[in-house]
Amino acid sequence: MTTTPAKPYLTGHYTPVADEITATELTVEGTLPPELTGRLVRNGHNPKPGVTPTHWFKGSGMVHGIRLRDGRAEWYRNRWVRTPALDGAPYMTERGPDFTASTAGTHVIEHAGRLLALCEANLPFELTPELETVGAYDFDGRLRGAMTAHPKEDPRTGELHFFGSSPFPPFLTYYVAGAKGEVLHSSEVPGATAALKHDFAVTRRHVVFIEGNVTFDPAEHSGIPYGWSDRQPARIGVMPRGEGGAARIRWFSIEPGNLLHVANAYEDDRGRIVLEGPTVDREGFRLSWNWWVGAPGRATEPAARSYARRWVVDLADGTVGEEITDDLPVEFPTLNEEYLGAENRYTYAVSFPDEQGFGGYGVVKYDRTTGARRIHRAGDARLPSEAVFVPAAGAVGEDEGYLLTVVSDLKQDASQLLVLDASGLDRLATVHLPRRVPAGVHGSWIPDA
Structure with missing residues (x-):
């Protein structure tokens, strides 16, 4: 008897979660800077239970949000982007591509007061501030096909x-x-x-x-x-x-x-x-x-x-x-x-093990002027997400601010939001989330202002 090995994008750090939850008043270690008043929203591929997509990019989009205000972490919530594809609608039809049949799982941004979940083969999908799906958005009919993520x-x-x-x-x-x-x-x-x-x-x-x-x-x-x-x-x-x-x-x-x-x-x-x-x-x-x-x-x-x-x-x-x-x-x-x-002068990135599995996960800072490289090591079996930069209040220097990254911790089966000082990559605060958040793709910081 043989068994089919699990797809790598459905295992480990990428294991999907099976439901949507909302949690309030999250535990914070350290001190959250008061200017972090807004929402960190992050998108990723998270197929529904029982669904095995043929490609990582085919997994349905799920947006995770963390609400910060006045030094507190008010809530965490996760929601699938409810597009026709979530319920199995095909992208290709007899009439050609259905641009609403989107995974909507690559990125999430805000522009002109609209929160948009993006996938490059489809129309954007608008979300509420609480991450509920509004529907496909076509810029008042001016966008008739796909939009980059x-x-x-x-x-x-x-x-x-x-x-x-x-x-x-x-x-x-x-x-x-x-x-x-x-x-x-x-x-x-x-x-x-x-x-x-x-x-x-x-x-x-x-x-x-x-x-x-x-x-x-x-x-x-x-x-x-x-x-x-x-x-x-x-x-x-x-x-x-x-x-x-x-x-x-x-x-x-x-x-x-x-x-x-x-x-x-x-x-x-x-x-x-x-x-x-x-x-x-x-x-x-x-x-x-x-x-x-x-x-x-x-x-x-x-x-x-x-x-x-x-x-x-x-x-x-x-x-x-x-x-x-x-x-x-x-x-x-x-x-x-x-x-x-x-x-x-400064660029940030996520580091990965090489093709032999050597090296670890971390958040990297490059100084393009000096050529220096600094790494915040994530730790054993801990994968950070894309590091989103948020300027500090009254910032003058380019790296005066914070990096926000959500860590998937396999050993603890948990996740935390880390707030790092962007200048030295020191950890300033940790927000403990109510579940392990799967490794995702891209996201945005949306300040209240």
Whole structure:
């Protein structure tokens, strides 16, 4: 008698929870800074009991929220995003894709007073402040297809920049929504291909798209029809911001690889575009994909060969320089988002064991000026989530603030919200949550103000 091994994304730190709960007046160790008045919301894949998705990304979205106010942790709650897909509705229908049949399990943001759960193949889903599902949101009919899970809010204007991508023409459509939520303009981006575009970057003057070697593959049957192709060129596309900028996009060849998440991008003092984010090579993608689908030959973690990389695009001479900047496996880069699109000194990330299982989990801080790297070690069998930066009251320095991360602790079968000092990564406070929160993907801090 043989048994089918459990999918890796349904075990260990990624084991789904089976129900929705609400808990109030959580225990706090240490002191919560009083400016932490708001909600930390975090999304992740959490299929319902008895459901085994064919790919990690196919798991239904569940949002976890923690409410902080006046030095107290008022509540924790978790809710599935109640889309048609949660009850089994298919994405592909006889009439084409159903953009409401979403996992809604990749990210959750707030813009113009709306809390939106995101998945890049679908429409956003609006949630209440208490995480109940309102329904699909299409920007008053201006969004008729998919929306990236990684929109960028300009810290100066409040505009929301985002895109929709497709394996079929038009491959890429770019949008800008105003600070009040209305779509200001949209345009198809010429020259794009069916390559996977999960994230992108916005600088003060440009929009930057990244196409790696992962592209549409109709022969892939995991439910996520993408795969590595040596025939798909890796490229960076740079276009001016503003209406009409798409017509002036320029594409630059780069070394083979694939990027999922951008750390930041900006124009340097010579007008060159500096872009950073962790990437994988062909073998790194193979190991990650095998983990995501539960195939043999997988790495211990999906980010086992993901290394920080920097590109410098010289628009004047049409060249791109690039380098791997660190040998530590990392993913989920974040920063003080007041510096989004501008030159930043500090970047944060989550560290993972390498492909042999060596190394541990932690929260990493990079100093881009000195090249220094600092790690807050999570501890044995403890996996931190993406570290969300929150500025301190009256902050002047870039790293004057806090990092919020939810830790999955397998030994204790528990989770805690850690509040770290972003300058030195020292722990300031621990909020004990009423259950172990599964390892998730992305989230946001939503201040009351």
